[in-house]
Amino acid sequence: MNHIKNYLIGIGEELGIILLYFIVYAFSLLIFQNTQNNIYYTLSSILCDLILIIVFLFIFRKTIISKWDDYKTNYKKYLKETIIFYLIGFIIMFISLNLITIFYKMPSNEAANENLISTYPIYSIFNILITAPIVEELMTRVILKKHINNKVIYILLSCLIFAFLHIIASLLDGNIYELLYLIPYGSLGCIFSYIYLKTDNIWTNITYHSLHNLISLLIIFL
Secondary structure: OHHHHHHHHHHHHHHHHHHHHHHHHHHHHHHHOOOOOHHHHHHHHHHHHHHHHHHHHHHOHHHHHHHHHHHHHHHHHHHHHHHHHHHHHHHHHHHHHHHHHHHOOOOHHHHHHHHHHHHOHHHHHHHHHHHHHHHHHHHHHHHHHHHOOOHHHHHHHHHHHHHHHHHHHHHHOOOHHHHHHHHHHHHHHHHHHHHHHHHOOHHHHHHHHHHHHHHHHHHHHO
């Protein structure tokens, strides 16, 4: 019964932090992004992201601070021990993503990113390389690990939440076929969850997430 109680508490807190994420993001958009002027849009969007980062850094400040010194000392060890797992996740995601694209279409999340990059490149780079890695990793890894001791259940829940965050907008628009992209996003999410379990340091995850987004960004530019 205690396990079930912990799971429910963890899921409840996770849903709460996801709801907070959307509230902060929507509120920021409502206040700042009311123009199509490129410079103003870029600056206001970066400000929105900074607000989001500050909120999440405050919420997870104990984890962030306590693990930073450890990461500075052991980052080479952590990256060396986990790089093979990231490469496996990247390969699975890349292959599955392209296979699905052959029969369906590019995921709406990727198409939106490409459009945003071409229109607002400075903001897109800031968002993809800084905001997304910090906020998404804090949001999808830390809380569940605190409450769920079963590694398999933790990885499955964490990766599903991570994957759904990347397709939720399309699902709300009625594009149920976007559920296919749970496979590539979920595979990467599983690897990131495993890496967090292995190193117990969220900065390792943020590093890999930022690296992954950088690779994706370079592919789009090329």
